[in-house]
Amino acid sequence: xxxxxxxxxxxxxxxxxxxxxxxxxxxxxxxxxxxxxxxxxxxxxxxxxxxxxxxxxxxxxxxxxxxxxxxxxxx
Numbered sequence: 001x002x003x004x005x006x007x008x009x010x011x012x013x014x015x016x017x018x019x020x021x022x023x024x025x026x027x028x029x030x031x032x033x034x035x036x037x038x039x040x041x042x043x044x045x046x047x048x049x050x051x052x053x054x055x056x057x058x059x060x061x062x063x064x065x066x067x068x069x070x071x072x073x074x075x
Contacts, residue, residue, distance in 0.1 A: 001074055003038070004050075004066035011039040012071035019068040031055045032069060 006012065014036045017027055031054055032038070041051040041058065049060045 001071050002067050003040075003052075003061075003069040003071050004063045006040045006071065006074060008040050008042050010074055011037065012074040013037055014069060015072040016070040017068065018070070019065075023065065023068070027061075027065065027068070030059060031057075032059075038071065 001012070003014075014032060014034055017024060017032060017034060019027065036054055039053040041053055043050045048063045050063065050066060051058055051060050053059070
């Protein structure tokens with residue numbers, strides 16, 4: 001499942017970080033790494049961006065960026 005398809009309150013484990021170039025590097029530098037647990041805190045009123053919790057801190061991503069990340073073990 002893609003990170004952008006998850007609903008508020010869902011949690012999962014990152015299985016793949018896609019993208020290329022600067023975008024992929026930026027996502028990895030923010031701590032979104034394979035095997036990290038991730039929790040969807042909430043979506044903005046117009047559904048973009050989304051706020052998530054990874055490694056104990058809050059992070060906002062655009063939906064198009066979240067679509068590059070694959071998540072498994074969604075609870």
